[in-house]
Amino acid sequence: MSATAPRIAIVGVAGRMGRTLVAAVEQDAGAVLGAGIVEPGSSLVGADIGELAGLGRLGVSAVDSLEAAEEDFDVLIDFTAPRVTLANLAFCAEHGKRMVIGTTGLNDEELAKLDEYQEKLPFVFAPNMSVGVNLTLKLLETAAKALGDEGYDIEVIEAHHRHKVDAPSGTALKMGEVIADSLGRDLKTHGVFERVGQCGPRDAKEIGFATLRAGDIVGEHTVMFATEGERIEITHKASSRMTFARGAVRAARWVVDKPAGRYAMQDVLGFN
Ligand SMILES: NC(=O)C1=CN([C@@H]2O[C@H](COP(=O)(O)OP(=O)(O)OC[C@H]3O[C@@H](n4cnc5c(N)ncnc54)[C@H](OP(=O)(O)O)[C@@H]3O)[C@@H](O)[C@H]2O)C=CC1
Numbered sequence: 001m002s003a004t005a006p007r008i009a010i011v012g013v014a015g016r017m018g019r020t021l022v023a024a025v026e027q028d029a030g031a032v033l034g035a036g037i038v039e040p041g042s043s044l045v046g047a048d049i050g051e052l053a054g055l056g057r058l059g060v061s062a063v064d065s066l067e068a069a070e071e072d073f074d075v076l077i078d079f080t081a082p083r084v085t086l087a088n089l090a091f092c093a094e095h096g097k098r099m100v101i102g103t104t105g106l107n108d109e110e111l112a113k114l115d116e117y118q119e120k121l122p123f124v125f126a127p128n129m130s131v132g133v134n135l136t137l138k139l140l141e142t143a144a145k146a147l148g149d150e151g152y153d154i155e156v157i158e159a160h161h162r163h164k165v166d167a168p169s170g171t172a173l174k175m176g177e178v179i180a181d182s183l184g185r186d187l188k189t190h191g192v193f194e195r196v197g198q199c200g201p202r203d204a205k206e207i208g209f210a211t212l213r214a215g216d217i218v219g220e221h222t223v224m225f226a227t228e229g230e231r232i233e234i235t236h237k238a239s240s241r242m243t244f245a246r247g248a249v250r251a252a253r254w255v256v257d258k259p260a261g262r263y264a265m266q267d268v269l270g271f272n
């Protein structure tokens with residue numbers, strides 16, 4: 001399988017990431033566009049996915065189920081919504097496929113469900129597929145270890161486009177988890193996601209989150225380490241969805257010959 005270019009199916013192919021993924025697969029000589037899946041009953045069934053992506057005709061027509069695409073792909077790339085992703089994971093496990101999952105906003109129960117599949121198929125799950133964000137996670141580990149117990153307050157600030165449905169972003173939560181793990185804290189107890197009214201002074205160990213939603217912001221994350229007299233800010237700014245899409249295609253090429261397991265982008269990039 002690894003010797004030939006994997007055939008990729010993109011679910012949610014008419015979405016913001018779906019359309020960008022079509023372009024990313026087309027640009028990658030090591031991957032082949034196998035199928036594009038839209039919502040069941042969508043008026044886009046039969047549309048050419050190249051045309052949906054603004055690339056002109058590519059000869060691949062959108063279908064509205066994984067069953068209809070089953071013969072046409074090796075790896076499914078899924079940037080949709082939690083319930084859709086979990087249903088697709090069940091299909092892929094049953095039919096010997098691999099997956100790359102970029103969907104965010106999974107609740108604890110859904111995250112636990114994801115774990116149930118780690119022995120059933122190989123899949124990469126990452127809230128952010130960009131190389132830059134994954135490097136930033138390594139920098140945060142170092143910064144948190146150096147500063148977190150030295151009186152520096154830690155705050156995570158994220159900004160995204162007006163259409164985003166989950167908050168804080170999956171990336172912001174991942175950043176919080178990396179920082180908490182590095183400091184032996186638990187994000188469940190130390191994460192502060194809302195401050196309103198007479199909320200009192202800041203606890204030294206809390207990890208605060210602030211969310212902005214506006215216009216067409218692709219995705220921006222800053223982690224602030226602030227103490228009296230100085231502040232360090234580690235920032236990542238995405239200016240194009242192509243950075244996520246290229247990472248996802250890279251993950252699809254990587255996961256195609258891996259044994260069953262749940263992998264992270266850090267594994268794909270060799271950062272672990
Ligand atoms: N990991 C990463 O690097 C990144 C992750 N994301 C995450 O990816 C997800 C999608 O983001 P985005 O592309 O902006 O969102 P969009 O809403 O633009 O795209 C989601 C697409 O999924 C489609 N969809 C919904 N249900 C189904 C179904 N049952 N079968 C097939 N398709 C379906 C939607 O169709 P319809 O519109 O008809 O409902 C829509 O086209 C979010 O969770 C986001 O946070 C985003 C960017 C980067």
Ligand SMILES: O=C(O)C1=N[C@H](C(=O)O)C[C@H](O)C1
Binds near residue numbers: 160164219220
């Ligand atoms: O919804 C988005 O757009 C993005 N979502 C991801 C997240 O929730 O972290 C990644 C990226 O920042 C864009």
